[in-house]
Amino acid sequence: MPRLVMKFGGTSVANIDRIKNVARHVKREVDAGYHVAVVVSAMSGKTNELVAWCKEAAPFYDHAEYDAVVASGEQVTSGLLAIVLNSMGLKARSWQGWQVPIITDEAHSVARIADIPSANLDASFAAGEVAVISGFQGVTRDTGRIATLGRGGSDTSAVAIAAAIHAERCDIYTDVDGVYTTDPRVVPKAKRLDKVGFEEMLEMASLGSKVLQVRSVELSMIHGVRTYVRSSFDDPDNPQLGTLICDEEEIVEKQVVTGIAFSKDEAQVSIRAVADKPGVAAAIFGPLAEANINVDMIVQNVSSDGATTDITFTCPGADLERARRVLMDAKHTVGFKALETASDVVKLSCIGVGMRSHAGVAAKAFQALADKGINIRAITTSEIKFSVLIDAAYTELAARTLHSLYGLDKAA
Numbered sequence: 165m166p167r168l169v170m171k172f173g174g175t176s177v178a179n180i181d182r183i184k185n186v187a188r189h190v191k192r193e194v195d196a197g198y199h200v201a202v203v204v205s206a207m208s209g210k211t212n213e214l215v216a217w218c219k220e221a222a223p224f225y226d227h228a229e230y231d232a233v234v235a236s237g238e239q240v241t242s243g244l245l246a247i248v249l250n251s252m253g254l255k256a257r258s259w260q261g262w263q264v265p266i267i268t269d270e271a272h273s274v275a276r277i278a279d280i281p282s283a284n285l286d287a288s289f290a291a292g293e294v295a296v297i298s299g300f301q302g303v304t305r306d307t308g309r310i311a312t313l314g315r316g317g318s319d320t321s322a323v324a325i326a327a328a329i330h331a332e333r334c335d336i337y338t339d340v341d342g343v344y345t346t347d348p349r350v351v352p353k354a355k356r357l358d359k360v361g362f363e364e365m366l367e368m369a370s371l372g373s374k375v376l377q378v379r380s381v382e383l384s385m386i387h388g389v390r391t392y393v394r395s396s397f398d399d400p401d402n403p404q405l406g407t408l409i410c411d412e413e414e415i416v417e418k419q420v421v422t423g424i425a426f427s428k429d430e431a432q433v434s435i436r437a438v439a440d441k442p443g444v445a446a447a448i449f450g451p452l453a454e455a456n457i458n459v460d461m462i463v464q465n466v467s468s469d470g471a472t473t474d475i476t477f478t479c480p481g482a483d484l485e486r487a488r489r490v491l492m493d494a495k496h497t498v499g500f501k502a503l504e505t506a507s508d509v510v511k512l513s514c515i516g517v518g519m520r521s522h523a524g525v526a527a528k529a530f531q532a533l534a535d536k537g538i539n540i541r542a543i544t545t546s547e548i549k550f551s552v553l554i555d556a557a558y559t560e561l562a563a564r565t566l567h568s569l570y571g572l573d574k575a576a
């Protein structure tokens with residue numbers, strides 16, 4: 165019998181009624197003749213609550229214990245869904261990450277899946293069971309402790325399991341009916357895409373579209389898992405297929421810009437009056453790298469007096485305080501006058517493989533943003549995307565402006 169992975173996110177399992185609705189989706193596929201592995205997230209808001217409790221318990225906590233706490237949300241939903249499926253006459257049982265087992269590396273709170281032996285799931289299917297698996301969690305290979313895969317990690321659990329059991333498809337059910345040209349909650353004119361290429365989806369996910377965790381897209385690409393994003397709010401008896409994540413070659417209609425993503429999790433650091441001499445960039449970015457702070461956009465002004473210059477960069481908002489401390493510690497060696505920071509900024513990115521063959525795509529955006537009076541604090545470009553750093557207050561206006569500029573309001 166063919167196998168199928170169905171993943172349901174937090175909103176889809178937010179209460180018992182919704183879990184019952186999920187069970188109807190599962191029953192449909194079982195009735196259609198699939199062996200089904202269901203991957204569930206915690207009820208929406210639950211993981212945030214658990215994370216907040218860890219922080220409240222102690223500001224600097226052990227990440228292995230954090231994992232023990234935050235993995236619990238998924239344990240509840242997998243058990244509840246199995247109970248509901250049983251009550252509908254289906255054979256089902258819950259599986260925690262350590263029981264499958266989903267084996268990970270030792271990087272607590274941001275663990276990566278190393279291996280998923282399929283023997284237990286094979287046996288479960290052979291026994292005619294639906295396997296209801298807790299997403300987001302696994303067990304570390306060396307120490308046998310509970311590990312979690314980073315926020316949004318249930319997507320990755322689902323795709324990795326689909327690869328391990330050679331599933332025909334991995335369906336990621338969420339609260340929107342597919343991948344859109346941009347976040348439909350921010351830009352009402354966003355259009356659903358029937359298909360999106362791996363590369364573009366990777367960029368969108370890593371630049372802030374949280375509809376899929378980045379690592380899940382990587383795994384889907386590497387293992388050739390046919391992955392769809394679709395809605396759990398569709399009628400379980402008459403669902404739509406959603407968006408397929410696939411090879412670029414499968415997409416007939418190509419736009420220059422396919423999608424717009426934004427990330428609020430950014431902070432800006434500006435270092436004023438740095439000596440303009442060789443070795444300064446190394447003196448600044450070396451210690452930041454050693455402290456594991458991911459620096460993204462970097463802007464260095466041309467010195468006007470030949471002696472000093474300004475350097476601006478961005479880093480994750482969560483690392484801002486650490487970045488400030490690292491730089492203040494290095495102040496003596498670097499030699500600068502002042503440090504300024506801002507966290508009310510957003511990185512807005514336009515993504516499209518068509519940019520490879522079209523010039524001036526970004527320039528059009530700079531003009532359009534200027535026409536709206538939106539100031540650009542920093543810019544980065546690469547082969548298939550460009551990003552601008554702007555004031556957070558302008559996020560919606562900028563996203564809507566660029567969405568219509570690139571013809572996405574009327575995309576197919």
Ligand code: ADP
Nearest residue numbers: 173174175338339343344346347349373374375
């Ligand atoms: P789940 O709990 O099911 O994993 P998430 O909240 O993680 O769901 O992801 C779904 C959300 O992603 C949507 O509600 C939507 O607001 C947001 N999103 C951001 N960018 C996009 C996009 N390009 N297409 C669709 N949804 C997007």
Ligand code: ASP
Nearest residue numbers: 205211300315316317318
């Ligand atoms: N519950 C986890 C989170 O909120 C994992 C997930 O939902 O994918 O991040």
Ligand code: MG
Nearest residue numbers: 173316374375
């Ligand atoms: Mg998610």
